Amino acid sequence: MAADFLLYGSYGYTGRLIAERARELGLTPLLAGRDAHALQAQAAELGLPHRSFALDDAAALDAALRETRVVLHAAGPFAHTARPMMEACLRTGAHYLDITGEIAVFELAAAQGSGARAVGVMLMPGAGFDVVPSDCLAAHLARRLPTATSLTLAFQAIGGASRGTLTTMVENAGEGGAVRRGGRITRVPAAWRSMEVDFGRGPVTVTTIPWGDVSTAYHSTGIPDIAVYTRVPRRQVRMMRLTRRLGWLLGSAPVQRILKRSIRKGPAGPTPEQRAKGASVLWGMVEDADGRRAVSRLRTPEGYTLTARTSVEAVRRILAGEAPAGFQTPSRAYGPDWILQFDGVEREDVE
Numbered sequence: 001m002a003a004d005f006l007l008y009g010s011y012g013y014t015g016r017l018i019a020e021r022a023r024e025l026g027l028t029p030l031l032a033g034r035d036a037h038a039l040q041a042q043a044a045e046l047g048l049p050h051r052s053f054a055l056d057d058a059a060a061l062d063a064a065l066r067e068t069r070v071v072l073h074a075a076g077p078f079a080h081t082a083r084p085m086m087e088a089c090l091r092t093g094a095h096y097l098d099i100t101g102e103i104a105v106f107e108l109a110a111a112q113g114s115g116a117r118a119v120g121v122m123l124m125p126g127a128g129f130d131v132v133p134s135d136c137l138a139a140h141l142a143r144r145l146p147t148a149t150s151l152t153l154a155f156q157a158i159g160g161a162s163r164g165t166l167t168t169m170v171e172n173a174g175e176g177g178a179v180r181r182g183g184r185i186t187r188v189p190a191a192w193r194s195m196e197v198d199f200g201r202g203p204v205t206v207t208t209i210p211w212g213d214v215s216t217a218y219h220s221t222g223i224p225d226i227a228v229y230t231r232v233p234r235r236q237v238r239m240m241r242l243t244r245r246l247g248w249l250l251g252s253a254p255v256q257r258i259l260k261r262s263i264r265k266g267p268a269g270p271t272p273e274q275r276a277k278g279a280s281v282l283w284g285m286v287e288d289a290d291g292r293r294a295v296s297r298l299r300t301p302e303g304y305t306l307t308a309r310t311s312v313e314a315v316r317r318i319l320a321g322e323a324p325a326g327f328q329t330p331s332r333a334y335g336p337d338w339i340l341q342f343d344g345v346e347r348e349d350v351e
Helices: 013-024 036-046 058-068 078-092 103-111 113-118 132-144 163-171 213-221 234-250 253-265 272-277 303-319 330-334
Strands: 005-008 029-033 050-052 070-073 095-098 122-124 148-158 177-181 184-188 194-198 203-208 225-230 279-288 293-301 346-350
Touching (some): 005 303, 013 303, 029 058, 036 050, 058 070, 058 078, 070 078, 078 095, 078 103, 103 113, 103 213, 113 122, 122 330, 132 148, 132 213, 132 279, 132 293, 132 330, 132 346, 148 194, 148 203, 148 213, 177 213, 213 225, 293 303, 303 330
Parallel strands (some): 005 070, 070 095, 095 122, 148 225
Antiparallel strands (some): 177 184, 177 225, 203 225, 279 293, 293 346
8 A cells, every 4th residue: 555654653642643634634644663563553443554663773764754755753752753753854855744842853953954955855843733823823923013023922722631742741841941032042940930811711820831932933933032831730830940959850760760650651642522622722922122012812623633633734735745845834834824724723813
């Protein structure tokens, strides 16, 4: 069976949603990953081709990419897995997509941008909830106020988290926060600042996190000062601030093993019912040197559901020839209004 694209990490929580979405739309992913047993079971269930190999098996990876020419990489944490996959794409001329929200991965792709352009390859990490809706919102705000010098984004995700998301959070627990100042990514303490925003139902308190838009929004808009906030319970904010003193302990190998073991014992991710009831709300504001402001809001389906939809649509666009070479953000590749094509997405400009 000929495959349309390589889906690496297909048997993970989000990978499964992506595989099912692709199949619904008539696409044939080549299911791939390290776990041969999990792949065989998934392939039999969905009636799809599969191939088992690790990312350090360059020959097998290159062969799969030469066969499909497009990869949707869903095996995180991407801080460990993105580089070998990107390098393989540059070797084979395959286009790269992933679903990361990790700043370091976006910056890695940006650094590879000139090499990707030279070989006609598109590198677009962040093809899911991280960062399609927020990146499109940032670009829309920059369009509303072209003189903007600062951008503030905030979001609230209503629904649970997958094991992969929690594992990435655990690995980064001791790293603190990040914002962009004067065009440069700047490290700040965890839970550095809090503020109130109105997602549409009255003010709520949000707190800074090192979200992917600290990287991508700058590449999309050129705005030099960027911060991203999210709604988190007060208890979690206190825990985040505690990592300022105990980050070294959280990052130690024994504690990491304990935390990851606990995550593996938990559910794979939100249930279908939880995803159906969930939603995500985003808020953004830009301001220029003269004090002019623009504010917009965005409402989307639950994050994992949206990730399956946006990432598979990105694959469809690439297969249709819409694959601008080099490093791309979602809004640079497909425009600020791309997010509006998906069911359940609403955008509002606040006067």
